[in-house]
Amino acid sequence: MYLAIREMRFAKVRYSLIAAIMLLVAFLVLFVSGLAKGLAYDNAASIQNRQATHFIMEKDSNARFTRSLVGEQVSERASTIVGEENVQPLGVKMTTVTAEGTAAKLDVTVLAVRPEGWLMPAVTEGAVIDSQSEGQAIVDDKLKDSGVGLGTVIVDQASGLKWEVAGFVSDESFSHSPAVFISGRDWQQLQASAAVRPGGVEEAEAGSNSTNYNAIAVKGDTDQARQLAAALPDAEVVTKTAAVSAIPGYKEEQGSLLMMIVFLFVISAVVLMVFFYVITIQKSSQLGILKAIGTRTVYLAKSVTLQVLFLSAGSLMISVLLVQAVEALLPSGMPFRLPASTLALTCGSFIVMSLIGSLLSVWKVIRVDPLDAIGRSAL
Incomplete structure (x- = not known):
């Protein structure tokens, strides 16, 4: 450690430049990771926030809520397996x-839930609704930016139905659109106003007066999920993770951002590898002399590794502070999330990639021949 710190203090400019480059790369990695996490949450918050472990959907719907339609009989069958308290219907309509009173159009996702059930999010402002409520809705607070407030009446463009905003919830969205929660009564009216397509699961199992939902949310373990799948051959049981991944654009969006993050990690490792390899070549003669006077190769290799570790850790610490400062300045509408778990994973991965980038320099240190180094110094 003494040799590593002494050398860094002696060549301040050289190592400061390397640290500056690592700082920029680390900041970019953390910022893109925060954007990726934020976009993922904004795309599927209203599903991720629910307590359900599985969703029962129509067969061949490819785990997509908007392609699924199931009847109340499916909910009744599921209740016999996992218990009535662990089953909740869910309607989804974009x-x-x-x-x-305004002409501005707002893209939203209407979610029908039981207001007293565990699918209903906590109201942060205003009043809650109940199962008997009609013409009332709980909406995401992002709609405040569009002029929607408590008591505002919103009108569905397709059906003409009206809902008065009774309260607000936070961080509830589906496919990047704010969520609007309504009761089962309003969902029945919404269903009645739309043409229900034929051939769905609901027609095979439900009467014409049955209320249809897009999915049945279930809280249960893996064994119960298998029992549900066996008891409902005309439906499919999907996990919450699969349902989130099936939201249109989710996998494509996250795949692109993940590729960017991976490339940034690779770039950081390559940049470190090149810089430290060049530095190691430049001081080959000094390393050879140190070996000749008895310095162990392991000690010299540790010195190079510690330099990389110090620079990586220092750059990450400053980068975290910069990202937090930038996050505080970002507009509220920008989806950015960097929870502690993601931050720790990203920082750990960055340090690992940095250490991998130092392996070529370590290999060069091991390969330095003391006799050749002394000969070159003499010349």
């Missing part, structure tokens, strides 16, 4: 609404 639509466009306008605030009454």
Whole structure:
């Protein structure tokens, strides 16, 4: 450690430049990771936040809520396996609404849940609704930016139905659109106003007066999920993870961002590898002399590794502070999330990639021949 710190203090400019490059790369890695996490959450918050472990959907719907339609009989069958308290119907409909009295159109996702059930999020402002409520909705607070407030009446463009905003919830969205939660009564009216397509699971098992939902949310273990799949051959049981991944654009969006993050990690490792390899070549003669006077190769290799570790850790510490400062300045509408778990994983991965980038320099240190180094010094 003494040799590593002494050398860094002696060549301040050289190592400061390397640290500056690592700082920029580390900041970019953390920022893109925060964007990726934020976009993923904004795309599927209303599903990820639910307590369900599985969703029962229509067969061949490819785990997509918008392609699925199931009847109440499916919910009744599921209740016999996992218990009535662990089963909740869920309606999902992407639509466009306008605030009454304005011409502005807002893209939202209507979610039908039991207001007293565990699918209903906690209301942060305003009043809650109950199963008997009609014409009332709980909406995501992002709609405040569009002029929607408590008591505002929003009108569904497709059906003409109206809902008065009774309260607000936070961080509830589906496919990057704010969520609007309504009761089962309003969902029945919404269903009645739309043409229900034929051939779905609900027609095979439910009567014409049955209320249809897009999925049945279930809280249960893996064994119960297998029992549900066996008891419902005309439906499919999907995990929450699979349902989130099936949201349109989710996998493509996250795949692109993940590729960017991977390339940034690779770039950081290559940059470190090149810089430290060049530095190691430049001081080959000094390393040879140190070996000749008895310095162990392991000690010299540890010195190079410690330099990389110091620079990586220092750059990460400053980068974390910079990212937090930038996050505080970002507009509220920008999806950015960097929880402690993601931060720790990203920082750990960055340090590992940095150490991998130092392996070529370590190999060069091991290969230095003391006799050749002394000969070159003499010349």
